[in-house]
Amino acid sequence: MRVSLNSYWTPKAGNQDDEYEDAFAPDSQPAPDAGAYRFAVADGATEASYSRSWAELLVHGAVDGTLDLTDPSSLSALQREWDARVAPLSLPWFAEEKARQGAYAALVVLELRDTPTRHWRASAVGDSCLFHLRAGNLQTSYPMRHAADFGISPYLIGSRCVGREVAERLEAPASDAWEPGDEFLLMSDALACWFLTETEAGRCPAESIAHLADPNNSTPFREWVESLRQSHNLRNDDTTLLRIAATQ
């Protein structure tokens, strides 16, 4: 089994790179013939503080297997780690209260396997999304299926919430078979909403995304995102895209 990964990210227009609060993993090409691969995208909430740190803990936990969203008790170790990062800090009253409220993030996780059969499995909390493509055609959209499903206040995983709450809000995991040549796209919400809007309008957004990885492409991801924002087709939000191609 061989898998190739392209990752793209950009902060909100007007913000600096170090203010980007999405996270993704892994951040390098996966080794061949691993048998199983995991990928994750998390979207840290702007309204909270230390969201990036929480989003990073979630994606790395999901990819190294520490976190299994279907077993919410596995959240506790990550929550303790987040708390250990924040607790020692000497903070003014407003920052202390903000940290006490915790950080929040949406998370989508994809696992690809080729034993005993070629299959994939995904789990998610919130509105970061997975799209499964075959020959450029959308096979599965998870967990959001329509552009209108994107609300202002999705449920997010809290660094101080109890696992039971997450279990109640976990989207029903999705799974299916994959074939060589299939592609998987993981996205944070703004780009996922654009993707579904384009699909519903009868256009083929997967082509635009495939073009990004084309060696002859002269429009870098950030420029492409900015043009979508300027034309009001993409909400100004941190934007993350993982493009995963399973080649054999």
Added chain:
Amino acid sequence: MDSRLTHLEANIVKYAAEISRGNPCCVLFLLDQSGSMGDPWGGETPGKKADGVADIINRWLQNLCIKCAKEEGVRDYFHVGVIGYGAQVGPAFGGNLAGRELAPVSEIATNPARVENRTKKVSDGAGGLVEQSVKFPVWFDPQANGGTPMCQALGEARRLALSWVVDKYPTCFPPIVINITDGESTDGDPSAAAEAVRSVATSDGEVLLFNLHVSSNQSAPVTFPANDAGLPDQFARLLFSMSSPLPGHMAAAARQEGHQVGDGARGFGFNADAVATIKFLDVGTRPSNLR
């Protein structure tokens, strides 16, 4: 051609500007500090109206500071002013911010006039309540004397809003002016002054002027009415007519909070008690699009 222009203008989405550090939002409270604000609020709210409203705005400021706090400090998404009107009309902040008409939220966060230790009852986890000491930052103190020079206060609001819009942020989410009063204006009919406030506009819409009447009356509060049909008197109808319609996202927020909000609902509350006042401020200062 005219009809096409009208059609295009009607489709421009207002009150949708992103609130960011580069294009912040101005929130201005006009606070009645007339003698009658020293009367008890009544009902289930202990203490004087002036004390209760001061507590609510101080707590609102506290929550705003927390909302804007990030790892690196407080982000200046908002600039806030409190103009008191009673025996005098002018800025109401105390401490280091005394005399400031508007202050960015980062300065507000780091400059409370003092921090009081108060107690609040919290669950003990076993079905009971225990008292817990909490820090309560105070930015301004209640006052209650003199008349109700509402026209003059609205004039100050127009001056500040105009300076904000023309000199600094012509494309920002429009300034939000919240007038909190318990009585009738003593310096004339405030209708024209209110209209002058609302006529100040950015490219994203006109200034939002919301009016909240606080009362010792035991009648049920009326919040966000769409017309003046159910209002009890001329005074209530006057304040209603002075109030801006709620933008869509605020109307949605009000509905989410359980208010019955019809089409054309205005940012107006009558006979508000403490609970209604807190909810009113929560809806009336809700950002649509914070970056």
